[in-house]
Amino acid sequence: MAALPNPDPEMPDATMMPVLQIVPVFDIRAVLSAVPEGRSIVESLDTDQLITGKERKAMGTWYAKGRSHHPATGFLEERLRNIRKQLRRSSHGPRPQREQDTAQQDTATISEERAVQFAEWLKNNSQPLAQVEAYMRDSCQYRAGWIRADHSKSIPEVLAMFPRLTTPGMIAQDFSILFAEPAPKLFETWVPLYADKIIRLAKREGKLALPEEQINLDARGEVALMLLPVMLPPPVYKQGRKLVRASVEESKRFFIDVKPVGTNMVEYLEQTKSSRSCPFVLLLKDGMLCSQAFVVISGKAIETETALAAVDTCFKSFYVFDIQYTNQCLPTWQFLQDVVYELEGTVSPAVTFLKTQIHACN
Numbered sequence: 001m002a003a004l005p006n007p008d009p010e011m012p013d014a015t016m017m018p019v020l021q022i023v024p025v026f027d028i029r030a031v032l033s034a035v036p037e038g039r040s041i042v043e044s045l046d047t048d049q050l051i052t053g054k055e056r057k058a059m060g061t062w063y064a065k066g067r068s069h070h071p072a073t074g075f076l077e078e079r080l081r082n083i084r085k086q087l088r089r090s091s092h093g094p095r096p097q098r099e100q101d102t103a104q105q106d107t108a109t110i111s112e113e114r115a116v117q118f119a120e121w122l123k124n125n126s127q128p129l130a131q132v133e134a135y136m137r138d139s140c141q142y143r144a145g146w147i148r149a150d151h152s153k154s155i156p157e158v159l160a161m162f163p164r165l166t167t168p169g170m171i172a173q174d175f176s177i178l179f180a181e182p183a184p185k186l187f188e189t190w191v192p193l194y195a196d197k198i199i200r201l202a203k204r205e206g207k208l209a210l211p212e213e214q215i216n217l218d219a220r221g222e223v224a225l226m227l228l229p230v231m232l233p234p235p236v237y238k239q240g241r242k243l244v245r246a247s248v249e250e251s252k253r254f255f256i257d258v259k260p261v262g263t264n265m266v267e268y269l270e271q272t273k274s275s276r277s278c279p280f281v282l283l284l285k286d287g288m289l290c291s292q293a294f295v296v297i298s299g300k301a302i303e304t305e306t307a308l309a310a311v312d313t314c315f316k317s318f319y320v321f322d323i324q325y326t327n328q329c330l331p332t333w334q335f336l337q338d339v340v341y342e343l344e345g346t347v348s349p350a351v352t353f354l355k356t357q358i359h360a361c362n
Contacts, residue, residue: 115142122164129167136170140177147322155277155298155321165320166300175316182341186312189340195224197361201354202227219288222307229255232331232350246328254328256281256311261291265301273299278326279317281310297321315341 033039110118118135119142126132136143143162147153164170176183199220202208207230215223229251236245246254254276259268261284268282282294282301293310294301297317304310315336318325325333334347339355 110138115139132164136164140174144178158321166302168302171313171317171320174320182343185341191221195221197358198224198227201357225311226256228332229329231354235330237327251329254280254326255332256283258283258285261286269299279314281314283307
């Protein structure tokens with residue numbers, strides 16, 4: 001059927017006529033005043049109009065809105081800024097030096113009740129050693145969860161709950177369960193891949209204290225470890241309200257402290273317990289020969305077979321106890337974390353630079 005023609009050519013087609021939308025106008029005050037909550041808003045708006053220009057200017061002391069890319073100012077804004085900083089710190093956990101570890105929190109092989117029983121038995125027994133090792137192994141996941149519950153446990157608190165962690169081999173065992181892949185890397189790679197290159201770089205930069213030909217094959221791994229704080233610039237860190245920089249000697253001592261054979265260990269451990277809160281390595285040496293190697297944790301010495309094993313255990317203790325690296329030798333631990341163990345975490349530019357130098361060294 002054909003469409004009907006428009007009878008009035010002066011009148012536009014209905015399909016072409018614009019649609020007029022009527023937007024209702026509301027009296028905001030009337031609407032708000034209809035409910036109790038709204039009346040309080042209206043009253044507060046009226047009160048704002050009574051504030052004088054002088055009073056409004058004085059309010060700027062408390063809060064002044066930011067303009068033209070300049071931040072807001074005033075007492076309230078300063079307080080809020082400090083609170084936001086604290087919230088950011090707490091949201092990232094207590095370890096600004098390295099990221100929260102990705103420990104393998106697998107389903108526990110034993111129930112929590114059984115793990116608590118093991119922990120209680122271990123508090124009161126250090127023998128037989130095979131039983132200690134078995135109970136420590138089976139309760140590892142429970143222990144890791146307890147330590148990491150709020151990231152606030154101190155080493156003395158952890159040792160009060162789990163004293164057998166200072167039994168030789170237990171820190172390494174926990175780390176191997178939590179971080180199976182990186183656990184053996186220091187032993188597998190340090191001497192064949194890194195030691196000689198670090199010694200050559202130190203010699204090139206004039207930081208090798210003795211002629212290279214005097215370093216025998218057995219000592220090269222140990223010498224290379226002790227060169228790390230020398231090759232990595234000491235960090236700046238906060239001590240109270242001050243920023244301080246550790247000396248090279250201080251950095252070396254907080255990483256590996258070297259004492260002569262015959263040192264009074266009782267006195268030494270008592271002194272360092274109050275002055276050093278973080279784990280470190282202690283070597284008792286007779287000239288170039290290392291006689292004994294220890295990891296010192298909260299005034300307790302854990303003996304290891306070699307200097308390399310002591311550094312390995314010391315590094316792993318930071319993860320097992322869930323604590324920060326030592327400020328005085330922070331780049332050294334970051335280097336081992338990033339280059340050797342290949343664990344994720346923040347590293348300084350100095351660590352990245354040394355890593356590049358090592359990879360380029362032939």
